[in-house]
Each structure stands twice: as C-alpha cells, then as structure tokens.
Amino acid sequence: MFFRQYELGCLSLFSYLIGDESTGRAVVVDPQRDVSQYLGDAEVQGLKIERVIETHFHADFLSGHLELAAATGAVISYGEAARTEFAMDPLGDGQRLSLGEVSLEVRATPGHTPESISVVVSEREGDEPWGVLTGDTLFIGDVGRPDLLSAAGASATDLARALYRSLHDRLLTLPDGVRVFPAHGAGSACGKNLSTATQSTIGEQRATNYALQPMAEEDFVAAVTTGQAVAPPYFGFAARANRSDHELLGDSGPPPVLTVEDVARWLADGAVLIDGRPAAEFASGHLRGAVNVGMEGRFAEYAGDIARPDQPIVLVTDPGREAEARVRLARIGFDRVVGAVGDVQRVLAEHPELAVPALRISAGDFAAWDSTDGPVQVVDVRNPGEQEGGVIPGARRIPLAALLGRIDELDPATTTIVYCAGGYRSAIAASALSAQGFTLVADILGGYDAWKAAGFPTELAATTV
Numbered sequence: 001m002f003f004r005q006y007e008l009g010c011l012s013l014f015s016y017l018i019g020d021e022s023t024g025r026a027v028v029v030d031p032q033r034d035v036s037q038y039l040g041d042a043e044v045q046g047l048k049i050e051r052v053i054e055t056h057f058h059a060d061f062l063s064g065h066l067e068l069a070a071a072t073g074a075v076i077s078y079g080e081a082a083r084t085e086f087a088m089d090p091l092g093d094g095q096r097l098s099l100g101e102v103s104l105e106v107r108a109t110p111g112h113t114p115e116s117i118s119v120v121v122s123e124r125e126g127d128e129p130w131g132v133l134t135g136d137t138l139f140i141g142d143v144g145r146p147d148l149l150s151a152a153g154a155s156a157t158d159l160a161r162a163l164y165r166s167l168h169d170r171l172l173t174l175p176d177g178v179r180v181f182p183a184h185g186a187g188s189a190c191g192k193n194l195s196t197a198t199q200s201t202i203g204e205q206r207a208t209n210y211a212l213q214p215m216a217e218e219d220f221v222a223a224v225t226t227g228q229a230v231a232p233p234y235f236g237f238a239a240r241a242n243r244s245d246h247e248l249l250g251d252s253g254p255p256p257v258l259t260v261e262d263v264a265r266w267l268a269d270g271a272v273l274i275d276g277r278p279a280a281e282f283a284s285g286h287l288r289g290a291v292n293v294g295m296e297g298r299f300a301e302y303a304g305d306i307a308r309p310d311q312p313i314v315l316v317t318d319p320g321r322e323a324e325a326r327v328r329l330a331r332i333g334f335d336r337v338v339g340a341v342g343d344v345q346r347v348l349a350e351h352p353e354l355a356v357p358a359l360r361i362s363a364g365d366f367a368a369w370d371s372t373d374g375p376v377q378v379v380d381v382r383n384p385g386e387q388e389g390g391v392i393p394g395a396r397r398i399p400l401a402a403l404l405g406r407i408d409e410l411d412p413a414t415t416t417i418v419y420c421a422g423g424y425r426s427a428i429a430a431s432a433l434s435a436q437g438f439t440l441v442a443d444i445l446g447g448y449d450a451w452k453a454a455g456f457p458t459e460l461a462a463t464t465v
Contacts (some may be wrong), residue, residue, distance in 0.1 A: 001018070001019070001020065001021070001101075001102045001121075001123045001130070002017070002018070002019040002020070002021055002026070002045055002047065003016070003017075003018050003019075003121070003131075004016065004017045004041060005181060005198060005199070006032075006037060006038075007185070007198060008032050008331075010297075010298055010299060010300060010301070010328065011032070011060060011061050011188075011298070011300065011301060011331060011332075012184045012185045012186060012187040012188035012194070013030070013032055013060075013061060013183065013184060013188075014030070014181065014182060014183055014184065014185060014198065015028065015029060015030045015031045015032055015038075015183075016028065016029040016030065016133060016181065017038055017041055017042065017047075017049075018099070018102065018104070018121060019042070019045060019047040019099065019102070020099035020100035020101055020102040021045070021046075021047075022100045022101055023099060023100030023101075024046050024047050024048055025047070025048060025050055025099040025100055026042055026045075026047035026048060026049050026050065026099065027049065027050065027051040027052070027053055027074075027097070027099070027104070028049055028051075028052050028053070028064075028068060028074075029052075029053045029054075029055065029119060029133050030053075030054060030055055030058070030063065030133075030135065030183045031052060031063060031064035031065065031067075031068055032061060032063070032064055032331060033061065033062045033063065033064045033067060033249050033330060033331050033333075034064065034067075034249060034252065034327055034330070034331065035064040035067045035068050035071065038064075038068065039068075039071060039072070048072070049068060049072045049074050050072075050074055050075065051074050051075045051076075051077055051089075051097070052064075052065040052068045052069060052074050052075070052076050052077065053077045053078075053091070053104075053117075053119060054076070054077070054078050054082075054242070055079075055116060055117055055118065055119070055133065055134075055135025055136065055137075055183055056078070056079070056082075056112060056113040056115055056116040056117070056135055056136060057078075057082065057113060057115065057239045057242045057243050058136075058183075058238065058239070058242055059148055059190070059231070059235040059236070059238050059239040059242075060184075060188065060189060060190060060232070060235060060238060060301070060332070061238060061300075061331050061332055062238055062241055062242060062246075062330070062331060062332060062333040063242050064249075065242075066086065066245070066246070066248055067248050067249055070248055075089045076088050076089065077089045077090065077091045078090060078091070078115055078117070079091055079093075079106070079108055079115040079116065079117035080092045080093070080108075080115075081108070081110065081114050081115040082115035082243070083243065084243045084244075085243060085244045085245040086244075086245040091106040091117060092106065092108075093106065093107060093108035093117075094106065094107070098125065101123065101124050101125070102121070102122070102123060102124070103121075103122045103124070103125045104119050104120065104121055104122075105119070105120040105122070105129075106118075106119060106120075107119075107120060107132075107170045107171070108166075108170070109134070109135070109137040109138075109166035109167075109170050109171065110159070110162045110163070110166055111137060111143075111144060111146055111159055111160065111162040111163020111164070111165075111166045111167070112135070112136040112137055112143075112144030112145065112146060112148075112159070112163060112190070113136075113148075113149060113159075114149075114154065114159070114162075116135055116136065116137050116144070116166070117135065118132055118133060118134045118135060118137055118138075118170065118171060119132065119133040120132045120174070120178075121133065128175055128177075128178075129174060129175070129178050130178070130179065131178060131179035131180070131181055132171065132174060132178055132179070132180060132181065132202070133181045133182075133183075134171065134180055134181065134182050134183070135182070135183045136182070136183050136184060136190050136191075137163065137166055137167070137171065138167060138171055138180060138182060138205065138209075139182045139184060139185075139188075139190075139191050139194045139195070140180065140182060140185070140194065140195040140197045140198075140199070140200045140205065140209075141193050141194055141195035141197075141205075141208070141209055141210075142191040142192060142193040142194045142195075142209065142210075142211060143163060143167060143191065143209070143211040143212075143224060144163065144190055144191060145190060145191055145192065145224065145225075145228050146159035146160040146162075146163050146224060146225065147159075147225055147228060147231075148190075148231055148235060148239075156225050157221055157225065160220065160221040160224050160225055161217060161221060163220075163224065164217050164220045164221070167211070167212065171202070172202065172206060172212065174202045175202065175203075176201060176202050176203025176206065177201060177202070177203065178201060178202045179199055179200070179201055180199060180200045180201060180202060180204075180205055181199055185197070185198065187298065189229045189231060189232060189235075189301070189401075191228075192227055192228050192229060192385050193210065210223070211223060211224055227384055227385040227388065228383075228384070228385070229383035229384070229385065229399065229401070230383060230384070230399040230400075230401040230402045231401065232301060232302075232304045232305050232401045233304065233305060233308070233401060233404075233405070234304035234308075234309055234332055234333070234334070237309045237333060238332055238333050241333050246333075247335070249330055250335070252323060252326065252327050252330075253323055254322040254323040254326065254340065255315060255322055255323075255326055255337045255338070255339050255340045256338075256339045256340070257339065257340055257341070257342040258314060258338075258339035258340065258341060258342070260347060260351055260354065262339060263287070263314055263339075263341060266312055266314050266338055266339070267289055267314070269312065270311060270312065271311065271312035271313060271314050271338065272291060272306065272307045272311055272312075272313055272314070272435075273287060273289050273290040273291065273314045273316065273435075274290070274291055274293050274303055274306075274307065274313055274314070274315055274316065274325075275287070275290040275291065275292050275293070275316040275317075275344075275431075276293060276294060276295035276299060276315065276316060276317045276318075276321065276325050277292070277294065277295075277316065277317065277318055277344075278294050278296060279292055279294055279358075279360075279423065279424070279427035282294075282358055282427065282431070283357060283358040283359075283360055283427075284357065285348050285355045285356070285357055286316070286344075286348075286355070286356065286357075286358065286431075287316065287341065287344065287347070287348070287354050287355070287356075288354055288355075288356050289435050290316060290431065290435065291306050291428065291431045291432045291435050292358065292427050292428060292431040293306065293428050294424060294427070295317065295318075295321060295324070295325060295328075297424045299325070299328050299329075300328045300329055300331055300332045300334070301332070302400070302425065302428055303329060303332075303334065304332050304334065305400050305401050305403070305404070305428070306403075306404060306428060306432045307334065309333055309334055309336075310336065311336065312336050312338045313329065313334060313336055313337045313338065314337075314338060314339055314340065314341065315337060315339070315340040315341070316340070316341045316344045317340065319342075319343060322340040325337075325340075358427070358430065358431060358434070358443075359430075359440070359441065359442035359443075360427075360442060360443055360444075360445050361417065361442045361443070361444055361445065362444070362445050362446075362450075363444055363445070363446060363450040363451040363454050363456060364454060366417060366444055366451075367451075367454070367456045374415060375414055375415065376414065376415045376416070376417055377396065377410060377411060377414050377415070377416050377417070378392055378394055378395040378396065378416075378417045378418075378419070379395065379396050379398055379403075379410065379416060379417070379418045379419075379429065380392065380395040380396065380397050380398070380419060380420075380448070381398060381399055381400040381403060381418060381419070381420050381425050381426060381429045382397075382399065382400075382420050382421055382425070382448065383399050384397070384399065386421060386448075388460075390448075390452065390458035390459065390460055391448070391458060391459060391460075392419065392448065392451055392456075392458065392459075393457055393458070393459045395419075396409070396410075398410075400420070400425045400428060400429055403429055403432065403433075404432065404436075407433070407436060410433070410438075412433075412436070412437055412438040412439060413439055414439075415439075415440045415441075415442075416430075416433060416438055416440065416441045416442075417441075417442055417443070417444065418430045418433070418441065418442070418443045418444070419443060419444040419447045419448055419451070420443075420447045420448070421447050421448055421449055422446060422447045422449050422450075423443065423444070423445055423446055423447045426443035426444060426447055427443055429443065430442060430443040
C-alpha cells in the first residue's frame with residue numbers, strides 16, 4: 001500500500017493519496033483545490049488516480065475534486081446522501097472498493113453534515129483495518145461541530161444526535177489499534193479543541209477525546225453545541241460551491257500590477273484592498289483603506305472574514321508573493337483578484353498623500369487610560385471559547401468573523417480599542433474598522449495574553465452588545 005498524508009497548515013487541512021502498488025490504482029481523499037502535488041506524487045509512484053472521494057461537502061475550503069477529475073478522468077464520489085450538480089458516483093454505507101490488494105470500506109457517519117462518510121483502509125482484503133479516514137466526523141481531540149448547517153435549516157441538535165450515533169456505532173466499533181486520519185487539525189473552525197497531532201488511533205481517542213468519554217446522548221449534544229467559534233462568513237458559500245459545477249482553478253501566476261488610479265477606481269467600485277504584510281510593516285505605513293491580513297497567519301480564512309466571495313480584491317504583498325496570495329485566496333473560492341499594487345513602499349514614497357499609519361497601543365498604556373482621555377469602546381474579537389477564560393473589563397464581545405455583520409453596534413465616532421489573544425486578529429479587525437470609516441482605532445499589542453501577563457484586571461463576564 002502507498003499512503004501519503006498532505007498537510008496544508010494555513011487551512012489546517014489534511015488530504016490523502018492512497019494507492020495499491022501492485023495494480024497502480026489510487027484514490028485521493030479530500031483534496032485541496034490546487035492539485036499538482038497529488039498528480040506529481042502519483043506519477044512518481046506509478047499510480048493512476050481513478051477516484052476522488054470527498055468525506056462531505058467542505059465549508060472551509062474549495063475542494064479539488066473537479067480539478068482532479070479534469071486532469072485525470074477520475075470519478076468523483078460522495079456519500080449516497082449527497083446531491084451534486086456534477087456527475088458523481090455515490091458511495092453507500094458498507095460499500096467496499098478494491099484497489100487490488102488494498103481495500104476501502106465506506107461507513108456512513110452523518111453528524112457534522114448529513115452526507116458525511118468515513119473511509120476504512122485495509123492493506124489486504126479480510127485483514128484487520130489499518131486506518132480510517134474520518135473526515136470531519138472524528139478529529140484528534142475533538143469531533144466535528146454539528147451547527148454549521150443551522151442557517152440552512154438543519155437542526156444542530158438533530159445533527160449532534162446523529163453524530164453521537166455515528167461515533168459510537170460506526171467508528172468506536174473499530175479495533176483500538178486502527179489509525180485515525182482526520183480532515184483537519186488544530187486551528188480549524190470545524191471544531192473547538194483540535195490537537196496539533198497529525199494522526200492518532202481509535203484507542204487513544206477513546207481514552208483521551210473529551211467527546212468520546214462515557215456520557216449520555218443529551219450530555220454529548222450539550223458538549224458539542226456550545227463554545228464553538230463563530231463560523232467565518234464564507235463557509236456557506238464554500239459549501240454550496242463544493243456541490244456546484246463551478247469554474248476550475250485558473251492561472252496561478254501573479255495578478256496584474258495596478259496603478260494608484262486603477263486601485264482608486266476598483267475601491268470606488270466596491271473592491272477590498274487586502275494588505276498581506278506583517279502587522280508591524282502595515283502599521284508603519286499603508287495605503288488608505290487597506291485591511292491588514294498578514295500572510296504569515298491563516299491568510300485565506302481571515303480574508304474571508306473581511307471580504308465577500310463576489311467582491312473584487314486588490315492585493316498588497318511583499319514583493320514576489322502576489323501569486324502565492326492569489327492561490328491561497330482561490331483555495332477558499334475567492335477568485336476575483338483583479339490586481340496587485342506592486343512595490344508598495346515605492347508607491348507610498350511617490351504618493352505620500354495616500355499613506356497612513358496604523359495605531360497600536362501597549363497593554364500598559366491602555367491600562368493607564370482614564371476618563372480624561374475621553375470615551376472609549378473596547379472590542380474583544382476572540383471566539384466565545386477563548387472569552388470564557390476572561391476578558392478586559394467592559395469589553396464588547398464581537399468575534400472577528402461576526403465583526404462586519406455587527407458593525408452597526410459600534411459608534412464610528414468613538415475611540416475604539418480592539419484586542420484578540422496575541423495581536424494578529426486584532427490588526428485585521430482594527431484595519432477593517434478604519435477602512436469602514438471609524439475615526440480612531442487602535443489594537444492592543446500582544447492582545448489579551450499581554451494584558452493578563454501584566455496582571456491587569458480581568459472579568460469573567462463582559463458586556464455583550
């Protein structure tokens with residue numbers, strides 16, 4: 001058996017190439033949209049990719065099933081509960097697929113989504129299973145959240161009950177030694193407690209995963225439906241796109257360089273200007289109206305918090321990273337990158353009238369703020385689970401993913417102080433508010449971690465707007 005796990009860190013995505021070396025037949029499971037690595041590895045190993053298996057309709061990225069099918073002629077498969085706009089060979093519960101000696105068994109594991117499946121891998125037909133690809137049903141340290149489809153009319157409680165049964169009746173019946181390979185790792189918004197480990201075993205998860213400990217179904221439902229992060233706004237779009245017959249990933253080269261006049265025209269037409277440089281560089285000077293989403297972090301996911309899928313995007317990056325930024329955005333289906341600024345330092349030097357700094361404040365300086373400094377609104381953009389451990393007194397809890405949807409709850413004329421855990425998300429939020437016309441916005445350097453480490457006061461309950 002040939003088995004390779006691929007990790008895409010910026011989206012916390014795991015995908016897989018499984019092949020039978022005796023026959024040269026192979027499948028790819030849960031591929032990312034840019035598929036060259038699967039094609040290259042299959043060629044080197046003498047494998048032919050004949051099927052693409054999706055464990056469910058992913059919401060956090062645009063999958064590469066259409067790209068792989070176009071490149072290889074592979075059949076696309078989902079669980080039999082899935083409905084797609086493109087040709088698809090559904091896989092039923094208990095169905096077995098033979099690659100030669102290597103065999104795959106499909107298990108219907110609804111809960112994260114209704115059509116979710118897991119794929120049990122055996123090195124030889126009849127042997128004890130070697131591993132199981134669990135998609136978003138079972139993670140390492142967590143299970144898939146059941147609430148992402150609530151906006152589409154699916155009850156989070158009903159899906160949580162289905163998830164409980166899938167885990168106990170379909171996955172925990174596997175032997176303890178079976179390896180567990182999930183679709184996501186730490187940082188994914190598809191769960192709340194994912195481990196940094198890349199694989200585990202059924203036995204290890206049975207012993208250590210909080211959601212698999214002995215508990216009644218009602219207790220399980222409560223445990224997995226509370227404390228989840230706010231889903232990024234683009235999740236609904238990506239889930240719909242993954243069941244649709246959309247355009248393939250196109251040119252992965254750098255976008256065209258725009259003049260300042262071009263940028264102004266695009267901004268007037270509703271484009272968003274995304275500056276992917278580190279926050280310190282952005283703070284020292286950036287183009288007016290830019291939003292800072294540093295490429296050193298979860299660039300595409302957080303860009304999806306402040307841009308919309310059909311919105312034109314103009315990029316600012318360090319020189320030479322424009323093509324990378326374009327591909328990373330395409331991985332979540334944001335294909336409308338209309339151009340890039342080019343050498344932004346040169347542009348800022350030539351057009352100082354367009355250059356503005358970003359304001360950042362230390363935890364100590366903000367702690368010294370008093371009423372004589374004027375009114376201030378403090379915004380905590382962390383997720384609910386993070387906020388449970390404490391907040392800065394008086395902070396309004398508006399997670400980053402919900403910020404633009406709740407912007408009317410804030411006064412743009414009042415000084416606004418934004419913080420997250422360490423400073424990355426607060427730089428995004430502060431620049432987004434500034435781009436929306438807020439008069440004076442700053443973010444706290446080092447975020448809540450710096451505030452707490454300095455011993456400044458915290459509270460367990462914050463004012464919720």
